[in-house]
Structure formats: C-alpha cells, structure tokens
Amino acid sequence: MRREVERWRAALIEALALVEAELDFSDESDVGSFDQARLRQLLEPLLVEMHAALKAAPASERMREGFLVMILGAPNAGKSTLLNALACRDLAIVSPTPGTTRDMIEAHLDVVGLPVTFVDTAGLRDAADEIERIGVDRVLERIGTADLVLWLSPDAHEPKPEMAAHVDVLKVATKTDLTPAPAGWLGISAETGSGVDTLLKDVGEFARQRLGDGASALLIRERHRTAISAAAACLGSALGAEKDLEFIAEDLRSAGRALGRIVGAVDVEDVLEAVFARFCIGK
Incomplete structure (x- = not known):
C-alpha cells in the first residue's frame, strides 16, 4: 500500500512543480506557457486510482478481518x-468423551494466500451440564458471524442448525477411513490425512x-481511507471548474498534506527540487 501512495505522491509533486513554476518563475525563458494538458494527464489517473481504492475499501477491511470458518x-x-x-x-484436546470441547478454539492460517480463521466449537447437542450448555449457546450465537460452516458428521444423519442466508455450508463426512462418504459430501479422515488437502x-x-485475491486490499485502515478521501476531494476540486492557478495550487497542496498523513508531507523543498529538475531556471 505504501508503495502505491508514494507513487501518487510523486505524481502530485510533479503536478505541483508545473503549477508553481508558472506562478513563481513564468518570466524565466525555459518555463514557457503553462501546460494545462500535462497537468490533467498527471492528475486524472490519480483521481481514478484513488476512487478505485476507496471503492474497494470494504473488501480491504474484510481482508484485514480474514475469512471465518466455523467447524460444527x-x-x-x-x-x-x-x-x-x-x-x-x-x-x-481430542477425547472420545462427549462434551470435551467447551470453549471455542481458533487457528489462524494462510490458505491460498488469504487469511482464514478456523474455529473449533463445542459439539451441538442437548448439553449434559450447565457449563457445556453455555459453550453450545455461544456457538449458536456466533454462527451468524461466520463466512463458512464446515458441518462435520461421520454418518450424515445429524440435523444441522439453522444458518443465516449469507453463511455458506460445506458438508464434510469424517472418519472415512472407517465409513465411505455419502454422495454430495466431502470425505475426509483427519487421522490419515485423506481429503484434508481437498478441504483446504x-x-x-x-x-x-x-x-477477492488480495490485490485490491489497499486501504485496510480507517485513517488511510480518510486521508485518501480527502486527497481525492482536493484533486477533484483542482480538476473541476475553471479556476485561477493560485486556487489549483492550494488544492494540490491540500492533497499533498492529506497524503502526507500516510507517507510523509509534500513540502516546499520537494516541489522546488522538481521545478529545478524540470526547468533550467537561473542557468
């Protein structure tokens, strides 16, 4: 993300150099007439990219939170x-005694390059005691927050609980080293490892x-989204209705201050360095 914003910052410095050269050094022979087309060529792609990043922000937030899989x-x-x-x-803890798992246990893994959290849960049944019942109730409350439920059954007969419409369910037949998986079920044997790669x-x-594939996960922090939104608004103003260069320059400076909250301020020295690199002022 930082590399992308630094590229925006560099383009903004070049745009500011064009404007400041016209404002402060227009009497220099090398500066020539102001290149409005070049200014738009620099700023318009920046604005498009910033809007695209802001549009993808919800997916970026989901990327930070990760994909939640509950094992039921x-x-x-x-x-x-x-x-x-x-x-x-x-x-x-693995035990043949029913009700061994009382609390939810999480494992944070990388699956095909994406952050995935697997949650082991208490077995769903009429609880034998109050502590187990609390564990089951917590599982039922959290199901609605899941992205995917792995519904495990060794014989495909246990009825599964009601799921929210947005929660996908993958039916997984376990212990296939003992009993083959029924039709329509993914068969695994955690003991032998059979089917686990397919499950992943x-x-x-x-x-x-x-x-998504992670490529659009650019703005994963609220302060970054706020800064880019402010910068985009300033660029939109600079590219809007016809206005004097002084006002365009102020829009660009404001955009630079917004980006500066992420990658460092665009200061006067940055702009002057770009001006003197582009034009043979004073030579």
Whole structure:
C-alpha cells in the first residue's frame, strides 16, 4: 500500500512543480506557457486510482478481518481432530468423551494466500451440564458471524442448525477411513490425512470468492481511507471548474498534506527540487 501512495505522491509533486513554476518563475525563458494538458494527464489517473481504492475499501477491511470458518457438528464428529490436522499441531484436546470441547478454539492460517480463521466449537447437542450448555449457546450465537460452516458428521444423519442466508455450508463426512462418504459430501479422515488437502482447496475457493485475491486490499485502515478521501476531494476540486492557478495550487497542496498523513508531507523543498529538475531556471 505504501508503495502505491508514494507513487501518487510523486505524481502530485510533479503536478505541483508545473503549477508553481508558472506562478513563481513564468518570466524565466525555459518555463514557457503553462501546460494545462500535462497537468490533467498527471492528475486524472490519480483521481481514478484513488476512487478505485476507496471503492474497494470494504473488501480491504474484510481482508484485514480474514475469512471465518466455523467447524460444527455433534460431539465426537472429529472437529478437534480436524482443527489439529489443519494447524499441524495440537491446539484442541481430542477425547472420545462427549462434551470435551467447551470453549471455542481458533487457528489462524494462510490458505491460498488469504487469511482464514478456523474455529473449533463445542459439539451441538442437548448439553449434559450447565457449563457445556453455555459453550453450545455461544456457538449458536456466533454462527451468524461466520463466512463458512464446515458441518462435520461421520454418518450424515445429524440435523444441522439453522444458518443465516449469507453463511455458506460445506458438508464434510469424517472418519472415512472407517465409513465411505455419502454422495454430495466431502470425505475426509483427519487421522490419515485423506481429503484434508481437498478441504483446504475448497475453503480457499470460498475465501477467494468472498475476499477477492488480495490485490485490491489497499486501504485496510480507517485513517488511510480518510486521508485518501480527502486527497481525492482536493484533486477533484483542482480538476473541476475553471479556476485561477493560485486556487489549483492550494488544492494540490491540500492533497499533498492529506497524503502526507500516510507517507510523509509534500513540502516546499520537494516541489522546488522538481521545478529545478524540470526547468533550467537561473542557468
């Protein structure tokens, strides 16, 4: 992101150099007449790119938050075993005793270059005690925040809870080293690793559809969005109705101050250096 904004800053300095040369050094023979077409050629692409970055800001925010995958199923469906297999380490306790997982356990992974959070959850059932019931209730409350639910079942018979319309569901048949997956289900065996790579590939495709490929994730912080929005407004003003160069110069300086909140101020020395590099003033 910084590299992109620095490129905008460099183009803005060149535009300011054109304007300041006309304002302060128009009597120099090398300066010549003001090049309005060149000014627009510099500023119009900047404005288009800034608007595009601002338009993509919601996707950028989602990229920062990541893609949330909740692993759901009845007790002993293989949820914790799958989380450990995905994370390649023992994050969750695996036990044949139903209700072992009480709290949600997260694993933050990179899947096809995208940030994905997998959440192991308490098995969904009529809780045997109050503590387990609290864990189940928390799972049910959080389902609506998920982007994708992995519904795990070793026999495809447990009814899954109601999902919000925006939540995708991938049906995953577990323990396929013991029982083949039914039609329409992705079969995995976390014990042997069979099907886990396919599962990650499918999750990556869901994440890519929701987040994009990451190329548009430019403005991931609110202060950056505010600065670019201010700079774009100033450029729009500079390119708007016909106005004196003094007012255009002030618009460009204001745009430079806005970009300066991200990559450093556009100061007088920057502009003068560009002026003297472009024109043979005083020589």
